[in-house]
Amino acid sequence: MAEPQGAVAVTGRMQIDRHQVGQRIFRLTAAGALLFELAFVSVVLIALIIYVDAASFMRSITSPETVFSIKLTIITVTISTGLSMLLAVPAAYAMSVYRGRLSTVIDTLLDLPIVVPPVAAGLALLILFGYYLGDAMEAKGLFLPHTQAGIVVAQFFATMTYSVRSVKAAFDSISPRLPAVARTLGSNPWRAFRRVTLPLARNGIIAGTVLSWSRCLGLFGPVIMFCGATRFKTEILPTSIYLNVSVGQLGEAVTGTLILLIFAMLTLFVFKRLGAPGLLFW
Amino acid sequence: MGLGEFSLHDVSLTVEKGQYLCLAGPTGAGKTVLLECIAGLHRPDRGAIRLHGCDVTWLVPEARGIGYVPQDYALFPHMTVFENIAYGLREQGMRKEVITRKVRDAAETMQIGYLLERDVLHLSGGERQRTALARALVLDCELLLLDESLSALDVVTTKELSLQLADLHQQLGLTVIHVTHDFDEAFSLATHIGICHQGRLLQLDTVEEVFTRPTCRTVAEFVGIANVFPRLGADPQTCPVVSRLYQSPIQELAGRCVCIRPDQLRFSRNGPPAAGLTIPGTVRQVRWLGPLHEVVLDAGVSMVATLSRQEQETLRLRPGDSVNINVPDEAVHVLDDR
Numbered sequence: 001m002a003e004p005q006g007a008v009a010v011t012g013r014m015q016i017d018r019h020q021v022g023q024r025i026f027r028l029t030a031a032g033a034l035l036f037e038l039a040f041v042s043v044v045l046i047a048l049i050i051y052v053d054a055a056s057f058m059r060s061i062t063s064p065e066t067v068f069s070i071k072l073t074i075i076t077v078t079i080s081t082g083l084s085m086l087l088a089v090p091a092a093y094a095m096s097v098y099r100g101r102l103s104t105v106i107d108t109l110l111d112l113p114i115v116v117p118p119v120a121a122g123l124a125l126l127i128l129f130g131y132y133l134g135d136a137m138e139a140k141g142l143f144l145p146h147t148q149a150g151i152v153v154a155q156f157f158a159t160m161t162y163s164v165r166s167v168k169a170a171f172d173s174i175s176p177r178l179p180a181v182a183r184t185l186g187s188n189p190w191r192a193f194r195r196v197t198l199p200l201a202r203n204g205i206i207a208g209t210v211l212s213w214s215r216c217l218g219l220f221g222p223v224i225m226f227c228g229a230t231r232f233k234t235e236i237l238p239t240s241i242y243l244n245v246s247v248g249q250l251g252e253a254v255t256g257t258l259i260l261l262i263f264a265m266l267t268l269f270v271f272k273r274l275g276a277p278g279l280l281f282w
Numbered sequence: 283m284g285l286g287e288f289s290l291h292d293v294s295l296t297v298e299k300g301q302y303l304c305l306a307g308p309t310g311a312g313k314t315v316l317l318e319c320i321a322g323l324h325r326p327d328r329g330a331i332r333l334h335g336c337d338v339t340w341l342v343p344e345a346r347g348i349g350y351v352p353q354d355y356a357l358f359p360h361m362t363v364f365e366n367i368a369y370g371l372r373e374q375g376m377r378k379e380v381i382t383r384k385v386r387d388a389a390e391t392m393q394i395g396y397l398l399e400r401d402v403l404h405l406s407g408g409e410r411q412r413t414a415l416a417r418a419l420v421l422d423c424e425l426l427l428l429d430e431s432l433s434a435l436d437v438v439t440t441k442e443l444s445l446q447l448a449d450l451h452q453q454l455g456l457t458v459i460h461v462t463h464d465f466d467e468a469f470s471l472a473t474h475i476g477i478c479h480q481g482r483l484l485q486l487d488t489v490e491e492v493f494t495r496p497t498c499r500t501v502a503e504f505v506g507i508a509n510v511f512p513r514l515g516a517d518p519q520t521c522p523v524v525s526r527l528y529q530s531p532i533q534e535l536a537g538r539c540v541c542i543r544p545d546q547l548r549f550s551r552n553g554p555p556a557a558g559l560t561i562p563g564t565v566r567q568v569r570w571l572g573p574l575h576e577v578v579l580d581a582g583v584s585m586v587a588t589l590s591r592q593e594q595e596t597l598r599l600r601p602g603d604s605v606n607i608n609v610p611d612e613a614v615h616v617l618d619d620r
Contacts, residue, residue: 177356180323183343184350185421186373195369199360 060255080155088163096171122225170204304468307478349418508586546613
């Protein structure tokens with residue numbers, strides 16, 4: 001066969017094995033790390049699951065204490081998530097739209113609850129609502145430390161940053177031209193927000209709600225510091241696990257853990273179905 | 283007005299009812315900001331914007347009644363084509379049957395009647411453009427603002443939509459301000475052209491006037507006049523040919539520049555033609571530009587001429603050929619060097 005002529009000639013078969021070997025090693029290393037992590041998570045979960053038999057799991061889950069902690073957990077988590085999202089939507093919108101000198105300061109302040117150790121956050125709440133505002137609030141009939149209302153406050157404080165971050169990411173992804181065009185079509189700022197911006201941020205808001213809900217669900221440090229761990233009073237699922245481990249009732253503790261795991265898996269499933277970018281496999 | 287690091291300086295323009303004004307200029311010239319000021323999306327620091335004599339400088343965009351189609355069309359992605367077109371009508375609180383009728387009429391005018399139930403994310407560029415136009419036109423606005431509306435489309439669709447825009451302008455008696463960086467697009471659509479550069483409006487006039495009598499170097503370059511010879515006053519020795527062309531004392535050209543229209547240069551191979559100034563030159567390159575040929579010449583300075591296909595067939599210019607370049611008086615313009 002005649003050799004092709006010209007400055008650049010490409011023939012059908014080329015030897016690229018040398019490059020492929022390097023690529024294969026790179027891929028195997030990455031896949032190996034992923035497999036190790038998957039195996040580690042699975043083994044830990046399996047160890048938990050096989051620790052309790054079905055009969056004792058059913059007995060524990062129907063015990064008055066577990067039922068109380070499940071109820072209290074769901075109620076407080078739902079209220080704190082609701083409050084958190086109610087404030088997160090306007091706050092995130094303001095952060096997304098505002099580009100000024102104070103942007104970095106506001107951003108950093110809002111991120112503080114993420115980086116502050118959970119116990120320190122609980123202590124800070126205790127000092128504010130106990131030491132400084134305690135007497136004044138008690139006089140008004142609203143004392144927060146060591147109460148169920150306090151659990152909501154602790155959960156709200158720990159989760160509000162996550163809510164704002166999720167919703168802000170959704171607002172950031174919306175072109176500012178869309179509400180601007182809505183204005184030229186006759187919408188006032190509120191209507192443009194309600195008819196254009198808000199529906200487009202819907203998935204981000206729902207994902208933020210789910211993320212905040214799951215974050216509140218497992219919150220322990222700030223709650224135990226601010227509200228203590230009193231059975232049948234401030235006993236949410238994480239504190240219930242702590243109380244049961246501290247008195248050697250490992251079966252009940254594992255049951256509580258499994259319930260939390262089921263809730264967490266459900267929320268993660270919903271979260272991923274709603275399409276948080278970068279977290280999806282499908 | 284200032285927007286971040288960008289500013290518009292002393293821009294004054296008046297657009298008469300029924301005019302099709304194209305604001306042309308390179309990217310970053312301030313065309314879009316000017317358009318957004320008129321739409322009410324930015325407020326100028328100084329000056330005033332008037333619609334039919336009424337000051338609307340401080341009026342919110344929703345109260346101006348101006349149709350606006352941005353560069354990316356900004357169709358609402360969570361709505362269908364129908365819902366997008368109906369958006370403004372719903373904001374006006376119209377009855378459902380009126381909205382349906384008006385939306386269908388607008389869609390038929392823009393030839394997208396078959397797309398009404400379609401998701402806007404699945405439209406082609408031309409369909410998106412037509413939807414955005416229908417959404418603006420359905421509100422019966424008298425002033426339509428178009429921001430680079432044809433720039434992202436392929437050549438065939440651009441041509442088709444240009445014709446449709448020209449038809450709509452005539453049929454509806456619309457006043458249009460159309461921002462573009464494409465002079466050909468401006469030329470084919472506009473009755474008037476404004477040339478913007480670095481936040482300033484350099485020239486605003488009829489298409490013919492801007493094309494034949496640009497007021498400054500930037501405008502001349504933008505309308506495709508390739509032979510621009512700036513800063514003659516600074517060093518007269520660098521452009522002896524141009525000083526001959528203009529035949530003026532070189533000092534009078536200080537702060538100004540000479541430009542020669544490439545389409546008005548004439549050539550001969552043997553001896554000078556009857557009238558006008560003639561200088562000798564050598565052909566360096568001949569490029570085929572479809573209906574025209576571009577000839578790059580060395581006449582002491584580098585010059586460009588354009589020839590029609592017939593002219594080139596007669597002359598058969600090739601690189602290296604020696605020619606006499608005839609410059610008629612009307613081909614030479616003295617412009618502000620800015």
